[in-house]
Amino acid sequence: MSGKQLPVHNTQSSRKCGSCTACCVTLEIPELSKGRNTECIHLKKRRGCGIYNERPSACRGFSCLWADRYLPSSLRPDRSGLMAYFVEHAELGPSILVTELRPGVISRSSQTKNKILSLSRQQNKPVIFVEHESEQASIAIPE
Ligand code: SF4
Numbered sequence: 477m478s479g480k481q482l483p484v485h486n487t488q489s490s491r492k493c494g495s496c497t498a499c500c501v502t503l504e505i506p507e508l509s510k511g512r513n514t515e516c517i518h519l520k521k522r523r524g525c526g527i528y529n530e531r532p533s534a535c536r537g538f539s540c541l542w543a544d545r546y547l548p549s550s551l552r553p554d555r556s557g558l559m560a561y562f563v564e565h566a567e568l569g570p571s572i573l574v575t576e577l578r579p580g581v582i583s584r585s586s587q588t589k590n591k592i593l594s595l596s597r598q599q600n601k602p603v604i605f606v607e608h609e610s611e612q613a614s615i616a617i618p619e
């Protein structure tokens with residue numbers, strides 16, 4: 477897929493992340509020179525962020541669509557295997573990016589995929605599905 481996408485920051489997160497740490501692995505955090513799909517060096521087992529009070533603004537501002545209650549409780553990213561968030565895409569504009577945390581989750585779970593497509597229609601935003609640890613993506617435009 478060509479075109480860059482940047483997470484849209486939102487500090488209104490209303491669900492507690494609990495033991496999910498998906499974004500601390502999945503996201504690129506330039507302030508930490510952390511690449512995508514690489515566990516952050518500050519992530520501590522069972523304790524979460526080791527620099528919580530000093531974490532960079534990219535971390536402070538991020539919340540996924542599950543944390544913001546756009547998706548049902550059952551779809552917490554570490555449980556569903558999918559992490560979804562709003563992005564500003566260079567070509568598509570405001571979009572929903574869905575990234576696989578485990579291989580094959582998107583193709584295996586039509587129920588989950590349908591929930592995301594339904595959200596896409598409600599929000600009138602295209603969805604970019606990105607395969608596990610890959611640049612391979614497919615795009616669904618709401619009708
Ligand atoms: S992916 Fe969502 S639920 Fe998981 S830690 Fe990040 S913001 Fe919290």
Ligand code: SF4
Nearest residue numbers: 500516518519525535
């Ligand atoms: S600095 Fe903390 S919040 Fe940010 S990616 Fe690392 S562990 Fe996660």
